[in-house]
Every structure is written in structure tokens, then in C-alpha cells.
Amino acid sequence: MLTNRRKEFLKAVTELYEEKKEPVHYSDVAEKMKISKWTAYDVLKELEKGEYVKAEYYLEEGKSQGRSTVRFVPTEKAYQLFERVENNEWKILRDNLIDRVKNGKSASLEELLHEMFHASKPLEFCAYAIAAFLLKLRMMTGISLESIESNILACVNPTSSLILFVGTVLGASLYNRIKSDVDKVLSENVKKFYTYLNELDQKDIHLLNNFLKDLLAVAV
Structure with a gap:
């Protein structure tokens, strides 16, 4: 069961995703939640384990290889959770x-x-x-x-x-x-x-x- 704090994170990811219409970077979540980006990343990985968000990996634009960046997308399970609350x-x-x-x-x-x-x-x-x-x-x-x-x-x-x-x-x-x-x-x-x-x-x-x-x- 998600804690209230985890629900706040999940809501932040969902709102950012709906606003930008694209996968969300953890630094954007950190800015919205007013916390460090590393804390945001750790919590999002926990939400991923619970299948509330899905991680997607992208190479930087213009590069065919190298280190990828991770972004997150809310899953159907996340939307169902908020629908039950509403x-x-x-x-x-x-x-x-x-x-x-x-x-x-x-x-x-x-x-x-x-x-x-x-x-x-x-x-x-x-x-x-x-x-x-x-x-x-x-x-x-x-x-x-x-x-x-x-x-x-x-x-x-x-x-x-x-x-x-x-x-x-x-x-x-x-x-x-x-x-x-x-x-x-x-x-x-x-x-x-x-x-x-x-x-x-x-x-x-x-x-x-x-x-x-x-x-x-x-x-x-």
C-alpha cells in the first residue's frame, strides 16, 4: 500500500506527464516537489517496483550511443488508484x-x-x-x-x-x-x-x- 508521500510523488509525475504529454524526467519531479533530484529518482524507482510508473530510457538527441537518460510514465495502475480516490x-x-x-x-x-x-x-x-x-x-x-x-x-x-x-x-x-x-x-x-x-x-x-x-x- 502506498504511503501518502508516495501518492504525492505519483500525483506529481501524473500531472507533469499530462501537462507535457511526454515521459517525465526525475529532475522535473524534484523541482515540483522541492526536493533533491536524487531523492526524486529513488522514490520513482520504488514506484516503478510497484508498477505505478514505467521507466523509459533515451539516448541524448543527436547521439547514437553513450549513456542514456531515464524518464518515467505513469501506468494504468496509477490512473486507477487516483480514480478510486476521486x-x-x-x-x-x-x-x-x-x-x-x-x-x-x-x-x-x-x-x-x-x-x-x-x-x-x-x-x-x-x-x-x-x-x-x-x-x-x-x-x-x-x-x-x-x-x-x-x-x-x-x-x-x-x-x-x-x-x-x-x-x-x-x-x-x-x-x-x-x-x-x-x-x-x-x-x-x-x-x-x-x-x-x-x-x-x-x-x-x-x-x-x-x-x-x-x-x-x-x-x-
């Missing part, structure tokens, strides 16, 4: 937000907005925003959550479903003529929500759409 983090966030919407009050809405501001990832921000929008929707008068849920479930495209939901909330706010500080904050962050939504891959879009359906199920 899935676990998402499940914790999802369950927490569903529980708060289920038992939500106005104070919870303000807390959600505060946490939304500090969300560092697009998926995380969008999840907080959806939960906040739904809490706000439930506080409005003359709104049928059953009808909204029916429209969302009938929507085939997950991206369109999310856009439809946010648009419905904005329309309901205008109908109710609500101009509280909370509404102002929600309105100001709609553009950011759409921007982040556009950055997500299809896997995360589906996660968000299923999350919205689960939220509606407990809110109705």
Missing part, C-alpha cells in the same frame, strides 16, 4: 449534500454558498451550486418540485438536463420577485456554473445529472 471523495460529497438538502433550512443554504466559494474543482463547485439552487427552489412559493422532477427525468441529454434545472430556478426567482442577498449570490454564480459545466468530461456530467435526480427525489 470516486470516494465524490461519494462523500454527494452523500453529505443530499443529507443537507433533505434536512435543509435557510441557514444550510448560506453554509452551502460559503462552501461553494471555496470549492477548488469544477465538479465540486457545480455540486454545491446544484444543491444550493434546489434548496432555494424549495423555499419559493407556487413551485411544483414534482413537475420539475418530471421534466428533468424526461430530458435525455444530461447536459441539457442540468441547464434546464438552473434555468428553471432563475425563472422561478424572477416569478417570485425575490431579491435577497442569497438570490444575488446565486445569480452571480450562474455564469461560473455554466463555465465549469463546459469544462467537465462526460463522466462527470453524468455524475452531476444523477446527483440532481437523487436530490430531487429526496426534496419532493
Whole structure:
């Protein structure tokens, strides 16, 4: 089992590889981790033994023989590790937000907005925003959550479903003529929500759409 320190190294290699689109030299890892290049090399060799990275050897450009340099590439095992971590983090966030919407009050809405501001990832921000929008929707008068849920479930495209939901909330706010500080904050962050939504891959879009359906199920 990898220690947290080893996971940090592996994450550094993966990020550098994704950024440069080429095998990573241990000196680049050392610079990113702010350690000596020899320490970086030793840790990467340990990760290689665990099959988390693969070492590849290259001759210097323009030379047909001589000493080669070693570079490292993250393996499928490394990506699977981070995917499991991300899935676990998402499940914790999802369950927490569903529980708060289920038992939500106005104070919870303000807390959600505060946490939304500090969300560092697009998926995380969008999840907080959806939960906040739904809490706000439930506080409005003359709104049928059953009808909204029916429209969302009938929507085939997950991206369109999310856009439809946010648009419905904005329309309901205008109908109710609500101009509280909370509404102002929600309105100001709609553009950011759409921007982040556009950055997500299809896997995360589906996660968000299923999350919205689960939220509606407990809110109705």
C-alpha cells in the first residue's frame, strides 16, 4: 500500500506527464516537489517496483550511443488508484449534500454558498451550486418540485438536463420577485456554473445529472 508521500510523488509525475504529454524526467519531479533530484529518482524507482510508473530510457538527441537518460510514465495502475480516490471523495460529497438538502433550512443554504466559494474543482463547485439552487427552489412559493422532477427525468441529454434545472430556478426567482442577498449570490454564480459545466468530461456530467435526480427525489 502506498504511503501518502508516495501518492504525492505519483500525483506529481501524473500531472507533469499530462501537462507535457511526454515521459517525465526525475529532475522535473524534484523541482515540483522541492526536493533533491536524487531523492526524486529513488522514490520513482520504488514506484516503478510497484508498477505505478514505467521507466523509459533515451539516448541524448543527436547521439547514437553513450549513456542514456531515464524518464518515467505513469501506468494504468496509477490512473486507477487516483480514480478510486476521486470516486470516494465524490461519494462523500454527494452523500453529505443530499443529507443537507433533505434536512435543509435557510441557514444550510448560506453554509452551502460559503462552501461553494471555496470549492477548488469544477465538479465540486457545480455540486454545491446544484444543491444550493434546489434548496432555494424549495423555499419559493407556487413551485411544483414534482413537475420539475418530471421534466428533468424526461430530458435525455444530461447536459441539457442540468441547464434546464438552473434555468428553471432563475425563472422561478424572477416569478417570485425575490431579491435577497442569497438570490444575488446565486445569480452571480450562474455564469461560473455554466463555465465549469463546459469544462467537465462526460463522466462527470453524468455524475452531476444523477446527483440532481437523487436530490430531487429526496426534496419532493
